[in-house]
Amino acid sequence: MKQIDFYNVSFSGFWKNRQDINRLVTVTAVYDRFSETGRFEALKCRWKEGMPNKPHIFWDSDVAKWIESVAYILRNTPDEKLEAEADAAIDDYCANQWDDGYCNSYFTAVEPEMRFKVRDWHELYCAGHMAEAAVAYFEATGKDKLLKTIEKYMDYINLRFFVEDSAEFSTPGHEEIELALIKLYRCTGKEKYLDMCRRFIEARGTSEKDLKGKRDWVDNYYCQSDKPVRELGEAKGHSVRAMYLYCGMADLALETGDKSLYDACRTLFDSAVNRRMYVTGGIGSASHGEQFGNDYFLPNDTAYSETCASIALALFTRRMSLIEADSAYADAAERAIYNCCLAGVSLKGNSFFYVNPLEINISRFNSYKEYCNRNEHLLTQRAEVFDCSCCPPNLTRFIASIGDFLYSADDSTLYVHQYATSETEYNGIKITQDTRYPLHGDVRITVKGMKGRKIALRIPGWCSFASLDGSQVTDTVKGYVYRDVTGDEQVFDLYLEMKPRLVAANPLVDADCGRVCLCRGPLVYCAESALNGGVLLNTLSIKTPLEAGTEYDESIYGYKITAKCLEDEPFDPLYKDYDGTAKEREITFLPYYAFANNGESDMLVWFRR
Amino acid sequence: MKQIDFYNVSFSGFWKNRQDINRLVTVTAVYDRFSETGRFEALKCRWKEGMPNKPHIFWDSDVAKWIESVAYILRNTPDEKLEAEADAAIDDYCANQWDDGYCNSYFTAVEPEMRFKVRDWHELYCAGHMAEAAVAYFEATGKDKLLKTIEKYMDYINLRFFVEDSAEFSTPGHEEIELALIKLYRCTGKEKYLDMCRRFIEARGTSEKDLKGKRDWVDNYYCQSDKPVRELGEAKGHSVRAMYLYCGMADLALETGDKSLYDACRTLFDSAVNRRMYVTGGIGSASHGEQFGNDYFLPNDTAYSETCASIALALFTRRMSLIEADSAYADAAERAIYNCCLAGVSLKGNSFFYVNPLEINISRFNSYKEYCNRNEHLLTQRAEVFDCSCCPPNLTRFIASIGDFLYSADDSTLYVHQYATSETEYNGIKITQDTRYPLHGDVRITVKGMKGRKIALRIPGWCSFASLDGSQVTDTVKGYVYRDVTGDEQVFDLYLEMKPRLVAANPLVDADCGRVCLCRGPLVYCAESALNGGVLLNTLSIKTPLEAGTEYDESIYGYKITAKCLEDEPFDPLYKDYDGTAKEREITFLPYYAFANNGESDMLVWFRR
DSSP: OEEOOGGGEEEOTHHHHHHHHIIIIIHHHHHHHHHHTTHHHHTTOOOOTTSSSOOOTTHHHHHHHHHHHHHHHHHHSOOHHHHHHHHHHHHHHHHTOOTTSOOOHHHHHTOGGGTTTOTTSOHHHHHHHHHHHHHHHHHHHOOOHHHHHHHHHHHHHHIIIIISOOSSOSSOSSOOHHHHHHHHHHHHOOHHHHHHHHHHHHHTTTOGGGSOOSSTTOOGGGGTOSSOGGGOOSOOSBHHHHHHHHHHHHHHHHHHTOHHHHHHHHHHHHHHHHHSBOTTSOBOOOSSTTBOOSTTOOOSTTOOOBHHHHHHHHHHHHHHHHHOOOHHHHHHHHHIIIIIIHHTBOTTSSOBOSBOOSEEOHHHHHHHHHHHOOOOOOOSSOBSOOSSOOHHHHHHHHHHTGGGGTEEEOSSEEEEOSOOSEEEEETTEEEEEEEOTTSOOEEEEEEESOTTSEEEEEOOTTOSOEEETTEEOOOOBTTEEEEEOOSSEEEEEEEEOOOOEEEEEOTTOGGGTTEEEEEETTEEEEEESGGGTTOOGGGEEEOSSOOEEEEEEGGGTEEEEEEEEEEEOOOSSSEEEOOOOEEEEEEEEEEGGGTTSSSSOOEESEEEO | OEEOOGGGEEEOTHHHHHHHHIIIIIHHHHHHHHHHTTHHHHTTOOOOTTSSSOOOTTHHHHHHHHHHHHHHHHHHSOOHHHHHHHHHHHHHHHHTOOTTSOOOHHHHHTOGGGTTTOTTSOHHHHHHHHHHHHHHHHHHHOOOHHHHHHHHHHHHHHIIIIISOOSSOSSOSSOOHHHHHHHHHHHHOOHHHHHHHHHHHHHTTTOGGGSOOSSTTOOGGGGTOSSOGGGOOSOOSBHHHHHHHHHHHHHHHHHHTOHHHHHHHHHHHHHHHHHSBOTTSOBOOOSSTTBOOSTTOOOSTTOOOBHHHHHHHHHHHHHHHHHOOOHHHHHHHHHIIIIIIHHTBOTTSSOBOSBOOSEEOHHHHHHHHHHHOOOOOOOSSOBSOOSSOOHHHHHHHHHHTGGGGTEEEOSSEEEEOSOOSEEEEETTEEEEEEEOTTSOOEEEEEEESOTTSEEEEEOOTTOSOEEETTEEOOOOBTTEEEEEOOSSEEEEEEEEOOOOEEEEEOTTOGGGTTEEEEEETTEEEEEESGGGTTOOGGGEEEOSSOOEEEEEEGGGTEEEEEEEEEEEOOOSSSEEEOOOOEEEEEEEEEEGGGTTSSSSOOEESEEEO
């Protein structure tokens, strides 16, 4: 099936709000921070030893994602200032293309002798992101300067990797170019890009050249090249690299109909989502190396759960949804989007989490740091910029194109994957969603121009009672309910029961044993100590069965939940016989995406039950 | 009051068994391991660069504690082989005394130019331990060779530190010599040793010379010298150093009647025992630097809880008991002795824990190591020897002299601090304890020759119902019940109700929130996964109120407890709505001292409730 692209979708409500903040605040904040840190200046390739703001090997990719974000914004909303800024960046980047086609600011200005020598140095990753930007910018503005530059660069990459085989590695240490080549293929219609994508994917894990990383922990499993891609089996290594590779594999499987590649993707999806994903849709639990841990290793306080990884998971599942209508994909996308991804940016839109923990316990963290020599990451508040600033422009392009997630279609059926109040026009079809989702579970869907075709509505995995046009839904097929469209204009009234509920983790998740997580609809909730009188969060247990009430709060664009908890009674001695005393206390929970917008505080997702 | 020394006490039952293993197995095992690693050979001062078994700065102290152990054994049980081995070690040590009196094998053979230059290099610590050995060996055998050597050495130390002030530091970086000087004073009656002790203690935290450590984390707080001793306030820094200092301070307070010094000791006792001690009596929770953490920072899986620290805590509390009859001291001693200290040695007596964790989760540990770059300590089984092997000979001397903990006396009152089946003769008094303690709580105490005096019996803090001669005890004073002795021979029938019970930690202990610890009498219990069908221990919660049964097990010299638990039902998805399903399961618990005698296994003390 084919995706219905974001630019066909016009939001109001929740996502309109988010996209406005993204457009009016975030994309400019990212531009300003990138300017201050020299990322745009670096494109001019004037940096010399001793000058400030030494460029970094991945800066081209930061700028590329920002250009891509601008392109998505321009597609629906003209903005002269943004367009001029993007044009300038593109001019600077393109001006430094070598005659042979090579185009990378770092390896031109800083280490030209290292071109295509170190597998892990993000060269092809930067090329991939710039290609995504080029396609997006061409499609949004019709300007093809960057696209032509990238096409020439890709021809050079093709020469070095597949004609001459003269690079010192065979496949990228940080994947991304694979999915970008598919975009280039779809935009230009040129088969050579599809072929390059296929070659990069098929060569992976088979080349002697790639058998050794340059840092001791960057070995082949870390870069998903310890085995050929169809044999990987487990979601392992650097989680963003893994997900970008899986995106490319899914794209290739869709384009070529390669069943074995799709099956490999499904196995990797199951590994990531069914055994190695946080309840927030965060992945990559390991605090060292931004990587996946073992099955069920999901520590909460040291969760890495990088924003980019969760975005990449959503991107992967969206691609999988195009191959098979299985709601597992859109369920995972929804979990990631509304929780880990949205938590990555502040409600105001100007600061960012790179790492998204599920527990903040400042006192414990400080004790471990001071007394146990631990140097793990803790950021209790979002930052405006990071040295490694991949996440902010990833969020801006993601939010600007979030409409991509709503629909796909084939000749016979329109698939509704996500619910959001919006109007969409596509190939003569008009689809209107009237809903307060994710705040409420009633969704009125009106379709025009679909007579004689089917509509498939996803019943989310979190929903235990759904009705359609007043009747309980019992006839789902892989999570979708199918209905014939019999009228020129037809209304479907979907109701997804949405009440606060407690979720348990598989008992194999040691970190969550004896604990529950408060959820409502697709949203995971957490509580902050500071909003609850400074209570020590681990002294609380949520009462079961749940006694909870909701309260709308404009400042978080959603509902707070107040739940009855038991708080262990304080006492003086260090130890005493257990007497079960505890006092009831109402605790206010926030959607996870809204935490850390109220000052520094302890925070907890998984509460004792 | 005065302590009734161990050699007046003759055990049967629990401690007879432990002392036999100590004498027949452990002290020889330690000797053999020390021989193999060159510790005895090092005393000959023949080591040269390039030879194996390079001596270490603390090896004199290892041998000293072994000699002290032998002395305590010889006091009650002649043993020609042990005595000959100790004589040989003493001969070697003494043969290398310098003409000026200096006597340390490391600083003679390896780094003679470094004499008294580095505060943290354990020179005075070694002198202290050798002095303890000298006193013990002289009192056990009448042989004064080591005593005379040490006296000459102490005179030299006095010259360098207090006459010339020519050492490069003023007080030891690793305390111990203070309490040893008191022993030397008591043994020889020479006031100069009491005076040296006083000077070392009073100078602490006041000298400019001592303001900087040699390793970056060895600063003054780490060595208890950031403030004068009366102002220390908190139990901080290296836990063994701290406790040995506190021992010396308590000794000095007892000898001099210095109330302010006793008050300072009490404040430090409260800090250590009421806010920084594991339920097992382990102290020094920090995995880095063997040190105390903040109040209530008591992580279970990374607990350091060194055996030596728990022994030192017991030694400190015993000294405090002599100054004031407050059962808090003997309660803490009992907790440490029966749990952390005894866990330090295997039931067979030939292997040792240095670190005593309260949780072993091998899978989690391996995941943190592999994926989070943690390099914290995990030893799941006891080892026969360590590079830093302070704990094994500390255990042998401790167990051989455990009788020290039973009684103290002043002119009017005999204080019974600990219960153990035994016979004791002291200054014309005969005391018989007939009891199966710590297995059962009934204790028949028969005293002869005490007519007209009082007996004070400690009612342990763990005991919620006690009776004496059939009547409930309600008239304790600071934890002791006082009775007049009216007959030439009089029997006291004490009953301490001892049933399995659940203990809670103060809610400020984050690591134990929502958890309980199964205890019976003074014993803390734990469960091993391997003895319970491989169950994941964190999937269990102990049913409250407790449903438990006991079963005697000869192999552990005590009772196993079987308690009803709820085990979370396994399920397939990673997350699902919480439905409260769990199945009942009986779990077998062992006394903490008996864990890790059954092969490698996960282990847990604090269970979910």
